[in-house]
Amino acid sequence: MTMKLFELAGAEPERRFSPYCWPIRMALAHKGLDVEIIPWRFIDKAAIAPSGQTKVPVLVHGDKWLFESWDIANYLEQNFPDRPTLFGGAQGIALSKFYCNLASVIASQAIRLVLVDIYDHLTETDKPYFRESREQRFGMTLEQVVAERDSNLQTFRDGLLSLRMTLKTQPFFGGDQPLYADYAVFGVFQWARCISPFQLLAEDDPVAHWRTRLLKAFNGLAESAPGYD
Template sequence: MRQLFELCGEDRNIRFSPYCWRVRLALLHKGLEFEGVPIRFLEKQPLENADSKTVPVLNDKGTWVKDSFAIATYLDDTYPDAPLFGGAICNAQAVVLNDWLNRTMLMGIFPMIVADIHGKLDAKNAAYFRETREKFLGRSLEEAQAERADMLPAFRKALAPLRAGLRTTDFLSGAQPAWLDYAVMGTFMWAKVVSDIELLSDDDELAAWQERMLDLFDGHCRKTLEAE
């Protein structure tokens, strides 16, 4: 069985990594069966075959691939049906988009939900998370998240390029969803799984797009949230 190693909280059913969600949605897009294998921050041993210390890691029947973007390109190269990118030129452009998403979306969301993430972890992993993330942030998790009301307007404004992509199509990738949609939705799922923060206003074009994404694959994302 194909395996996707995913970050989880104290409850192993809580899968919250944005990078893992990107791969999960890509696998669903490809119609590839897989087993999600939950691991916690400090559980590194399952990832050794991929020479990785972080998730996601894909074990594709003995072929081990790490890093969400590398996994996506591997899936397109190995299973060309239902492409995620659509060719070498699109792949190259996606490198730029991937970096923008990580810098703008992930780094924008992170301080707004960091204390919420901590609250989903068991004691041992929570201590590790607090130590490493507070060192990165230069302040406590609670101090960082306490400023989210002030950070939210700037974050929403920074998503303007995504709204531009929805002016004439239902999805960021065009008439049908593809890699960019899954990369963005995976990042939103990160916040949705661990926090009650409303990253989008109800009248945002992206909110309507998000509803369409929640309905994909027989409502996979929506069912995940409802199961919590």
């Protein structure tokens, strides 16, 4: 029984750019599970209505409709315990939650750097929803948000210091091999890469090297997705 994953897509169906869908794609690959991917757009609320909410990722497994990346990852861990672990036990699950929240915070900072690029990749039907909801959130036009990005870039990079320090001494947050904590944070960088040529990380940043390792993981699953570098 192949699972189905509803994943945010742009005007081009193959362009997948949700920071919260990518961790699930990586987690499914980590577990070695096949999945049918269904491209989804912001206005397709009806398609995921059985999940009882309006956001992706949504994973369908048999008659179960699952949502929220964290809950989906935990479901995969519980239901496929004989596959490689995503967390490393009960304490690992608890310790990983913070990484997911950190990813949300990083995404909320990174979006200021790539906002217009997201817009440019949306379907024409999604564009009005996106512009209106994001301009309300930021209190300015999309173009005004991005106009400040060169001055925001150093602040963004400085905010990654504790990640950088860690990746100087180990290849992944999970150690020698990546865990869900890695995928949660990686989702932000993969999201940005999929829709924007703007370079979030300096080339010599240990965070950039870690990103490259994850781009190449699972036979280049993330690297082969349409993106900018």
